[in-house]
Amino acid sequence: MSGDASHETMRITLKVWRQSNAEADGRIETYHVSDVSPHMSFLEMLDVVNERLLGQGKDPIAFDHDCREGICGACSLMIDGRAHGPEAETTACQLHMRHYNDGDTIHVEPWRANAFPVVRDLVVDRSAFDRIIAAGGFVSTPAGSACDANSLPIAKENAELAMDAAACIGCGACVAACPNAAAMLFTSAKVAHLSLLPQGQPERDARVIAMVDAMDDEGFGNCTNHFECMAACPKGISVENIARMNREYLRASLVSRSVE
Amino acid sequence: MLRWIGNALNSSVGKKIVMGLTGLLLVGFLVEHLHGNLKLYEGDGTGFNEYVEFLQGFGPLLVLAELGLVALFLCHIFLALRLTLENRQARKHRYAVRNNRGKESFGSVSMFATGALILGYLIKHLIDYRFADGFFDDPKGAVANTLSQPGNAVIYMIAAVVLGVHLSHGFRSAFQSIGASHPKLDAILDKAGIAVAVFFAVGFGSFPVYYLFFWSPSS
Structure with missing residues (x-):
């Protein structure tokens, strides 16, 4: 790899909705993530968090994803209070971490509607x-x-x-x-x-x-x-x-x- | 036999069509109401007295028109209550953080609040004139008497602004609800919605301003 940009990493604070099942009370948990590459997609960043959680013997954050190309409609994250995050006409899987700055705090919640009950964490039943x-x-x-x-x-x-x-x-x-x-x-x-x-x-x-x-x-x-x-x-x-x-x-x- | 009507009116689409239609009809009422009020500026209000006399001349037909108006208001208010309650119910668990994308407006998110304020004002307005003793003896005098009092004038000014905020979303929204949307039409409606809101706010707001600041009993 050449060029400085590829070696730059960011520290991100995530505040994520965690809920172990449909009936359980959920809560927002905080995760400090270092080594976030600006080239990662938002979902890849969550993958990194989950790898770490698994390594610690903890439950990974459940979230829906499939094609990761922006065409399947599986990803469904409310990012900082906006569906699919801040970018226009962009699914969460196509949102890249380069749109964030080192030290940013990001809230991640599931879709909220009675007709879309939460199944677990960020996964809702659509x-x-x-x-x-x-x-x-x-x-x-x-x-x-x-x-x-x-x-x-x-x-x-x-x-x-x-x-x-x-x-x-x-x-x-x-x-x-x-x-x-x-x-x-x-x-x-x-x-x-x-x-x-x-x-x-x-x-x-x-x-x-x-x-x-x-x-x-x-x-x-x-x-x-x-x-x-x-x-x-x-x-x-x-x-x-x-x-x-x-x-x-x-x-x-x-x-x-x-x-x- | 008539179940299809009930089904249609109870559906989410039927409700918004009725909401839009009753809203537009009420705007029609506002047009005639403002037209009548503007006669207060005609010959020191004698035009207004003549207009009230003209309306009274319709006798039972006027009562029928008033009942129609009451039905329109009740329908609009009932649907507003129902839509607001149902929509609150539809998302019991709220977001910890929510940001809009600039499409919702102050007018659109405050429809229920502005509607409730207009209803409160409407009741006061009816007590001030329609059901006040002696109103029909000298309508222009009754208006001058009410609106030259600072407390009343301020309430009437605020009501005009609140009506404008309500219309800033309502007028444009009604066309979308009844299915009248097209690139050609939408471009006009986006501007017309604001123009209609400003028109009625300024129009109705002008009367308390006039009677409070520019009118004197001797004139």
């Missing part, structure tokens, strides 16, 4: 999102093999909007950042994505009603348009999708032939 998807976030049409190009025309603008909505990785940062713990941005991204595409049309009305019902059943809060979700979203999902879902819901309520 299966509420799975149940919202299971209520209608799919198309039942057999897709078959890829059809010929241009046999199913989609307006460029709609394709773009659907693609933007489909960028949602389901991490739950929107819920975590929302002052009301609402899941509107997540649900609306899924509703908008399918309502904009021809494949989504057959189930368009039933989908939005079923998904909103499922969302409400999970105990998320109500959206009051603070728009913190959009600012916290690592994929930059727009609140325009929420307005679209509101329209879709109103339309479906009025035109759907179901009286239930």
Whole structure:
């Protein structure tokens, strides 16, 4: 290794939420970490802390992670009171320690929402999102093999909007950042994505009603348009999708032939 | 048969649509209210007396309109209570540290507080005029009598500012809630929300300022 930067290390004080299981009372514990390389990702820094804890015969800090490439939606850390930390449109796994300074204190907490109960430490149960998807976030049409190009025309603008909505990785940062713990941005991204595409049309009305019902059943809060979700979203999902879902819901309520 | 209506109105989306619609209708009421009040500046308030007489001329229709207004307010207030309680419940365990990303505003986080203050003011306002003895004999005199008292004038000024803060989030937010969002529209609404807030705060705030500082009984 050459160059001074690669040898620079930082000392970081971590204040981390520790909770041994879903029922246990949690508390914030303090860890002093030296030898933090600015090149580490936030999760790699936690790996280093965990290596040390294991060496001391202590329980490592449990946190969700998978791809570490910013595309899977597994990581879910509230870092200094912001979902995924201080950087815009960046998941916690893509947040690097070079954004911090030597001597910084960093608070790390799990997502907080009744609908996302803490399983252990920083790991929360996000299966509420799975149940919202299971209520209608799919198309039942057999897709078959890829059809010929241009046999199913989609307006460029709609394709773009659907693609933007489909960028949602389901991490739950929107819920975590929302002052009301609402899941509107997540649900609306899924509703908008399918309502904009021809494949989504057959189930368009039933989908939005079923998904909103499922969302409400999970105990998320109500959206009051603070728009913190959009600012916290690592994929930059727009609140325009929420307005679209509101329209879709109103339309479906009025035109759907179901009286239930 | 009507279960779908109940389901729709009880859903999180239905609630916000009703909240937005009732809010916008109440803004419509504010427009007419301010229009009527501005007649206080017309011919030393005689225009205002004529306006009150004109409204009274509607008789039972006016009562019907008042009842409609009461229904709008009750609906808006009931939903505000429900949304606030439900949203508090949705996150029982709060963050030890929380920072926003600059999207939430003073207006958006204080909606319930500003709404409650406006309700308190509304009750005083109705007692001052609508239900005051002799108001309909000389409306402009009653207004002058109330607003030339410093204590009342200050309360009315504060109420105008609080209304502006409420509208700074509410007006813009209502359009999003009813699904009216589009890049073209949003750019206008972002500015219009603030303009509407300032317009009503200055408009309604002007009356206590006028009667406290610029009006004299002899004039």
